[in-house]
């Protein structure tokens with residue numbers, strides 16, 4: 319079927335185009351799941367009253383080399399030392415792949431849709447995927463990758479990325495995927511923090527009408543990464559690249575003699591599976607670490623129950639594998655459940671704003687999971703872009719990453735789901751491993767702009783700022799989680815203290831989410847947004863301090879303060895107040911030049927995704943007498959709420975506020 323040795327997507331594959339033709343009839347049902355509201359309540363009660371028995375039952379059907387000696391390792395301590403299924407031995411890829419071969423060997427595991435609709439798509443059955451993963455794992459092994467090594471992946475959304483991730487897991491290497499929109503500096507930061515010894519990348523990538531020389535970005539990053547010994551390069555665009563002698567090797571050459579079978583490394587339940595960097599309220603992104611068994615049980619469970627996936631469904635999550643949504647709900651969750659998962663290389667608006675819907679029709683997608691920012695960008699295009707597709711195959715719609723506003727919710731429900739498909743608004747975080755609060759499609763209530771009820775295993779509470787639990791419904795507070803669930807973050811790589819301080823110490827006995835939430839009169843949760851200095855731009859998290867650090871690298875800049883403000887498409891936009899060196903911004907032309915230069919700096923330090931939407935050059939920032947920037951005021955000004963600034967008398971120099979208001983962009 320597939321041109322096996324390298325999965326070079328530049329070579330045409332010769333697979334049939336009708337998805338139904340190679341999906342096997344259902345042989346075994348996907349694991350039993352919650353099917354009624356009553357089931358949900360029973361499951362929820364059990365998960366609280368007898369969690370050990372509940373999770374042991376759910377863990378039972380997996381392939382274990384050795385069973386656990388203890389299901390849960392205690393409650394949250396201020397140290398944040400939750401463990402799950404301790405003593406067990408397993409390999410997650412045996413559960414994603416080998417376990418399905420007998421019954422789903424010929425079922426499609428991955429459908430890959432390229433960036434350009436005129437190019438051929440690719441399809442991999444579970445058997446083919448298993449072989450490709452084994453081969454890739456052998457290549458990694460031959461190059462010297464060992465259990466526990468950190469491997470960074472910087473790649474486009476092509477099957478090789480999925481295969482590389484699973485190949486790492488196969489041999490017990492810890493994968494750390496870096497979203498392929500990050501800059502060389504951002505890559506270097508992550509590679510160095512993880513002390514990665516291997517990097518996997520491609521020659522280039524397609525993103526809509528653009529092509530990006532990925533390998534060149536990696537080369538630039540690696541000038542500052544002494545830990546990296548080898549770079550494995552996958553040919554995708556067929557571009558010439560610079561190969562560093564002794565360091566860089568081509569995958570297709572290494573794969574020529576690699577065997578098609580590879581025994582899976584036996585892992586401890588608590589061995590780290592991956593590191594994924596995410597932003598916090600301090601300047602430096604942190605490496606969120608998930609471990610093997612708990613993450614496996616949690617992603618499988620949440621995937622099956624939230625999306626109510628059936629054996630013959632084609633499931634599509636539009637997230638990039640560079641984010642946690644791609645890890646848990648494009649890759650691990652669906653493969654653990656034996657589902658068919660679609661992987662898309664492109665963007666929602668290329669070649670036009672109908673691309674998502676065209677792909678849904680083409681591959682008969684039945685479960686579709688995307689982000690509000692994508693919906694909002696498509697809403698802005700003429701309605702014909704969606705109305706010209708049938709979308710008959712759709713059954714369930716999902717949303718993730720940021721609050722979905724009413725308008726976007728209704729548009730999605732009406733024009734995409736034709737008022738027939740339940741919408742699940744799934745709240746979770748990189749740190750939670752999987753979905754925490756969400757409707758179960760068609761089973762528990764789905765209310766616009768509300769994530770809904772917690773999943774079994776999740777005990778959310780609302781806290782006052784002082785840490786008092788707020789009882790009853792129709793209440794608002796800081797969202798925290800009371801008891802460990804299997805997918806909870808285990809540590810931040812190389813710095814457990816940071817995890818402890820961020821999540822477990824603020825409110826001892828709880829996991830602190832950093833979000834504010836409201837519980838409505840029926841107990842449904844609505845996420846209001848971050849209560850810390852994290853902003854959510856198009857569903858991507860940035861610390862304001864992280865963007866400020868980047869801006870401050872610019873030679874014209876003396877100081878900066880970044881806040882979020884409401885943005886029609888992105889949810890939140892980035893608003894930067896910047897103090898520049900005297901003499902650098904005297905004329906209008908100087909200002910334009912400096913603003914452009916600041917944007918360039920941010921793109922180089924972090925990537926295009928962190929580009930400020932607005933830059934306002936100011937002569938001072940509102941500070942308290944103790945020197946603390948009053949962000950509340952900056953946020954209000956950015957939001958245009960200048961009539962309700964509150965008390966400004968404690969400011970060192972109240973006059974700067976007037977200047978800032980009059981200069982607002």
Ligand code: WT7
Nearest residue numbers: 718719720721743744745746747748833845859
């Ligand atoms: C933050 C986590 C969840 C995976 C992708 C983002 C916000 C996430 C929702 C939602 C309202 C949401 C929260 C959260 N968020 N989902 N359904 N409704 N807000 O993961 O990058 O770790 O960001 O995204 O503020 O804390 P992440």
